Amino acid sequence: MANKKIEIPKINVVPILDAVFIFIFFLLNNTQIMDFFQITTSKPVIKDLQQIPPYELKGKFFKTKLTTENIQVTQDVTEKVVNTFSWTPEGMKDLKTFLIQLKMKNPSEKSMVIKSRGDVKYKRIVEVIDTVQSKDVPEYKDGLFRNIAFEEMR
Amino acid sequence: MSKAHYSMSIYQKKFKCIKNKRLDNEIDITSLLDVLVILLFFLVLNYNPTDLEISPVSNVKIPLSLNREYGNRAVLIQISKDKDFYIGSVFAGSLLSEEGRLSIKDKLQSAYKIQAEQFSKMNQEMTKTHHMGNMNIMFDEELAFDSMNDVMRLAAANGFQHFKLIVMPGKTHE
Numbered sequence: 649m650a651n652k653k654i655e656i657p658k659i660n661v662v663p664i665l666d667a668v669f670i671f672i673f674f675l676l677n678n679t680q681i682m683d684f685f686q687i688t689t690s691k692p693v694i695k696d697l698q699q700i701p702p703y704e705l706k707g708k709f710f711k712t713k714l715t716t717e718n719i720q721v722t723q724d725v726t727e728k729v730v731n732t733f734s735w736t737p738e739g740m741k742d743l744k745t746f747l748i749q750l751k752m753k754n755p756s757e758k759s760m761v762i763k764s765r766g767d768v769k770y771k772r773i774v775e776v777i778d779t780v781q782s783k784d785v786p787e788y789k790d791g792l793f794r795n796i797a798f799e800e801m802r
Numbered sequence: 803m804s805k806a807h808y809s810m811s812i813y814q815k816k817f818k819c820i821k822n823k824r825l826d827n828e829i830d831i832t833s834l835l836d837v838l839v840i841l842l843f844f845l846v847l848n849y850n851p852t853d854l855e856i857s858p859v860s861n862v863k864i865p866l867s868l869n870r871e872y873g874n875r876a877v878l879i880q881i882s883k884d885k886d887f888y889i890g891s892v893f894a895g896s897l898l899s900e901e902g903r904l905s906i907k908d909k910l911q912s913a914y915k916i917q918a919e920q921f922s923k924m925n926q927e928m929t930k931t932h933h934m935g936n937m938n939i940m941f942d943e944e945l946a947f948d949s950m951n952d953v954m955r956l957a958a959a960n961g962f963q964h965f966k967l968i969v970m971p972g973k974t975h976e
Contacts, residue, residue, distance in 0.1 A: 661831065668838055675845040683848075684856050684864075686873035686938065686966040714947075766948030770941045771865045773950070774969060778868045800951050 687777055689796045708757050710750065710793065712776055713801060714764040719743060719776060721750070735772065744779050751785075751792045760793035765801045856968065857891045858940065865943035866972030873966055876936035877913045881953055883942040889913055897952065910960040935963040 711727060713720040719733045721743070731746050733739040751757070760780045764773060781791040854873040858864060861882040880888040885897040887906045894909040895902030914935075921934045937957055941950055954965055 661835075665831075665838075668842070672838070672841060672845065675842075675849060682856075682858075683850065683971050684854060684873060684968050685867065685869050685971060686854075686871050686968055687867065687869050688871065689965045689967060764947040766946055766951070768947045769943070770945045770947070770950055771943040773947060774865045774867050774943070774967070777967075781869065783870075798947075798951065798954065800948070 687774070687781070687796070689798065707759070708754055709761070710754075710757060710759070711761045711763050711799070712780060714762065714768045714773065714776060715801075716765065716767055721746065740775065740779055743776075744782055747780060747782070747792050748785055751788060758793060759795040759797065761797050761799050763799040763801050854938070856938070856940070859888050859891050861886065862888075862940055862942045863944065864940055864968065864970045867969035868971075868973065869969055870971065873938060873968065874932055874936070876932070876938045876966065877917055877962065878938045878940065878968075879953070879957070880940040881942060881945060881949065883944045885945075885949060887953070897949065903956070906956065907960060910957060910962070914961045933964055935961055936966065937962040937964065938966045938968050940968045 708723050709725055711722045713722055713727070713729075718735065719739070720729050721731045721733075722729050730750075733743040733746070762773060762776060762780070777796055780793045780796065783789060783791050785792065850872070852872040853875045855875060856878060859880050859882070861884070862880045863883070878890055879894075880891070881897070882888075887894045887897055887902070889909050895905035897903060897906070917936075918934065921932070924932060939953065939957075941953070957965070
């Protein structure tokens, strides 16, 4: 009787270890040390919006026009400039604030055309896309303007 | 033999010996479990649930972005600062020469055909996330927009319709 009390029940960890090893093997197979993410875009706008008959046009046609000097936000087919921003960190913050306000006024708008001059660098364009698609605004968790298309500035 | 051993009863001697033998056979796996837990933690942190496989070529510097959208497997193209065009990680031609462009066009067409074949073999569950004509593009961060536009038009002319720009996680604003 005394012996039975002293005996401590031991846990058999062998099956747990087996499972852990299989799990590690599975994870190792699926692990990439470098992380990659994607920005979803549409193919470049081929039609010139001014050539499309007005009755076919719907929405506000927001565009972000990029040059090496500044960023302009335009609306309508006529590309009426509504605001201009610089490429400085402060300018980018102002652009974000402005885009949040724009989204609040037009909650159904989900698209933004990035119209860029040929000499603007891709790094800059990604910076603008990050701002246009900002997901840190609680009201718009899917991003401010989710759909991105590109257009060339002639 | 020690003095204590001689003073023990036969019963005590018998059971002491058995107990000692059992102890000798046990392996302490605590440290092994510690290592495994750390390894597991590290792997879970780096786990990527998608099937996106990318092997970047050395002369393409991928830009940083705040975007955290996971990608899927598709035809991958990489374009360097010097406008060298890679399909996967294989050099397809230079965008600067007419010969290079023709070679790129041919290779894009065959990549599209391969993708169509793979797509036809996919099960229904896979077709929800993988679309025909999807293309993952890795542009060098120093590349200008006219080159980007040129590449996208070239790809669109060869059947690709959905472009995913591949970026790396990081803060963009300086």
